[in-house]
Amino acid sequence: xxxxxxxxxxxxxVSTHFCPGCGHGIVHRLVCEVIDEMGIEGDTIGVVPVGCSxxxxxxxxxxxxxxxxxxxxxxATGVKRVNPDKFVFSYQGDGDLAAIxxxxxxxxxxRGENIVVIFINNTTYGMTGGQMAPTTLPGQVTQTxxxxxxxxxxxxxxxxxxxxxxxxxxxxxxxxxxDSVPHIRxxxxxxxxxxxxxxxxxxxxxxxxxxxxxxxxxxxxxxSMEFVKDQMIPYYPLGVYKDVTAEEGKKA
Amino acid sequence: xxxxxxxxxxxxxxxxxxxxxxxxxxQTELSAYMAKRMEKxxxxxxxxxxxxxxxxxxxxxxxxxxxxxxxSSSPGVSLKAEGISYMAGSDLPAVIINVQRGGPGLxxxxxxxxxxxxxxxxxxxxxxxxxxxxxCSVQEMVDVxxxxxxxxxxxxxxxxxxxxxxxxxxxxxxxxxxxxxELPDKSDWAACGHGGKREHHVINSLYLDAPLLxxxxxxxxxxxxxxxxxxTDAELYCCGDAEIVVTAYGASARVAKSAVTAARRKGxxxxxxxxxxxxxxxxxxLCEATKHAKQILDVEMSMGQMVDxxxxxxxxxLPVAFFGRTGGVIPTPEEVLAEIEKLAGGAE
Amino acid sequence: xxxxxVRFDRCKGCGLCVTACPKKIVAxxxxxxxxxxxxxxxxxxxxACISCAMCAMIxxxxxxxxxx
Numbered sequence: 001x002x003x004x005x006x007x008x009x010x011x012x013x014v015s016t017h018f019c020p021g022c023g024h025g026i027v028h029r030l031v032c033e034v035i036d037e038m039g040i041e042g043d044t045i046g047v048v049p050v051g052c053s054x055x056x057x058x059x060x061x062x063x064x065x066x067x068x069x070x071x072x073x074x075x076a077t078g079v080k081r082v083n084p085d086k087f088v089f090s091y092q093g094d095g096d097l098a099a100i101x102x103x104x105x106x107x108x109x110x111r112g113e114n115i116v117v118i119f120i121n122n123t124t125y126g127m128t129g130g131q132m133a134p135t136t137l138p139g140q141v142t143q144t145x146x147x148x149x150x151x152x153x154x155x156x157x158x159x160x161x162x163x164x165x166x167x168x169x170x171x172x173x174x175x176x177x178x179d180s181v182p183h184i185r186x187x188x189x190x191x192x193x194x195x196x197x198x199x200x201x202x203x204x205x206x207x208x209x210x211x212x213x214x215x216x217x218x219x220x221x222x223x224s225m226e227f228v229k230d231q232m233i234p235y236y237p238l239g240v241y242k243d244v245t246a247e248e249g250k251k252a
Numbered sequence: 253x254x255x256x257x258x259x260x261x262x263x264x265x266x267x268x269x270x271x272x273x274x275x276x277x278x279q280t281e282l283s284a285y286m287a288k289r290m291e292k293x294x295x296x297x298x299x300x301x302x303x304x305x306x307x308x309x310x311x312x313x314x315x316x317x318x319x320x321x322x323x324s325s326s327p328g329v330s331l332k333a334e335g336i337s338y339m340a341g342s343d344l345p346a347v348i349i350n351v352q353r354g355g356p357g358l359x360x361x362x363x364x365x366x367x368x369x370x371x372x373x374x375x376x377x378x379x380x381x382x383x384x385x386x387x388c389s390v391q392e393m394v395d396v397x398x399x400x401x402x403x404x405x406x407x408x409x410x411x412x413x414x415x416x417x418x419x420x421x422x423x424x425x426x427x428x429x430x431x432x433x434e435l436p437d438k439s440d441w442a443a444c445g446h447g448g449k450r451e452h453h454v455i456n457s458l459y460l461d462a463p464l465l466x467x468x469x470x471x472x473x474x475x476x477x478x479x480x481x482x483x484t485d486a487e488l489y490c491c492g493d494a495e496i497v498v499t500a501y502g503a504s505a506r507v508a509k510s511a512v513t514a515a516r517r518k519g520x521x522x523x524x525x526x527x528x529x530x531x532x533x534x535x536x537x538l539c540e541a542t543k544h545a546k547q548i549l550d551v552e553m554s555m556g557q558m559v560d561x562x563x564x565x566x567x568x569x570l571p572v573a574f575f576g577r578t579g580g581v582i583p584t585p586e587e588v589l590a591e592i593e594k595l596a597g598g599a600e
Numbered sequence: 601x602x603x604x605x606v607r608f609d610r611c612k613g614c615g616l617c618v619t620a621c622p623k624k625i626v627a628x629x630x631x632x633x634x635x636x637x638x639x640x641x642x643x644x645x646x647x648a649c650i651s652c653a654m655c656a657m658i659x660x661x662x663x664x665x666x667x668x
Contacts, residue, residue, distance in 0.1 A: 002667065021660060025662070041448065062445070068334055068335060074308035077305075079316055080312075081298060081309070082296055082313045082316060103301050103302060
């Protein structure tokens, strides 16, 4: 009998600190599957900022740099600019990318920085115990919106892919989810496309992954998947918001 | 050549392969020069969206073993504090230039030295030090850039060059050393892709296990101790028989030197002690310089910050007077001379 | 002839594989807790397993290996 599904090589064989049912574990595996398939682990450098994924340097087999909160895209820019032939990706949470790190996020888009940004949107600050994030849904209860997010006072959640799609340097802005196996397959394809874009020097690829946070949502892993499907996807429609390869196809 | 531009050219010759900047007076010519020269010399120039982004780009580049630099002025350096602390906590070498201006807040654009405390005592959160050089001429700025890159790599720490608007804006003749071609090999720690040949490298400053963090910090402090022992540097001018020793660094040392020379002509036994390293503070050299002194006069372009270290270094054996102008006002030799005469008068 | 193997020490008993399995042959066993104190997933009928690996794909801890 042949093994048809196994632990990716570039994912270190350790148990993770993520909570049971947390989407981070799935996305880590997808990134590593793509790295294995492209055979680029030796030429890849990961940048992980502060958040639940901060300890991903214990999980990614490639070289990893831990960045200050919100600054991973800038750190990744520094890495990529002086190592243009290496593959560079950042793996960030929503608080990191769309709150404190918004400027860095926007500017790797404006510069068309040739990196891949893996953006985990789970509508909360997981590591610090479930505070409101820039992606927390209207009415959603969090540690800092105990009565539900009130858009009058806490503002509206940011749709990052739509925002990034307006930037000329963005080559790929796609939103995926991990709430079901078909969606997980789709997510992997998107991540793969991001790394291929980087190989072809097409500019910034940002893949937004709707993910779960059972612990801070106070839901079971299964209920969390439902929350993604029933609550998040309507507000954050999945799909490709910009894809220069598709446009190339049209032009030719 | 203009100070700011000399700093940039020296960095390129020191093998600096990338510069990440952000416009701020009185330092902007440095970035502009880099924009012209860096690419031609095979390096990377990038103007970041903020000083915060710039220091983090340096962090990224330095993590892969490349010589990296950024420069700014006082308010911009405050924005870099977190990044510098992360780099110290991740044992990353880099050069950061602060062309100081009047502060606090937006302050002024004229030269000042009111970031001394920040640079030498409080550059960011946590127990760490950065080597701080204080040049006082365009030539010395060039020499100190070469030194800064070597020391940063040698000790794997960030190194700061504390200049000011006057040094940055003035022009003086300067000679450049030959461009450095051999750069230290950092493949034992750099995170530039393991190529399947080694364990993966992690550049990190997070240690959730407290005793492990403590051990890490303590190991770093062993390196700091070596630096304190071996890397101090200062210039002593007419201190052999000086009864009044003026302590000053950078631009204010130039003013103090003229005042000391004038005082000597008037028969006052004055001398100048000019630290070239602010951290580590040249304590041995100061004690040497003040062997015969009865009085110390500290002169700075601030409300007095280095004066504390002067008292500490001399363990308050001697009275330490202070004279300073701040906000971007530059003291004149006449003003300093008047202070020396007041002290000399008092002494007779 | 085990097509679906769960790594006992890695499973966190999150149960996502249970719902993902199209054949509904994955369950959380209740006899033994693993080192972390979780009841781990197990395949209740290896013969019925079609090695589609959907359980493995949704597993956040990469704790499932599939053979065909």
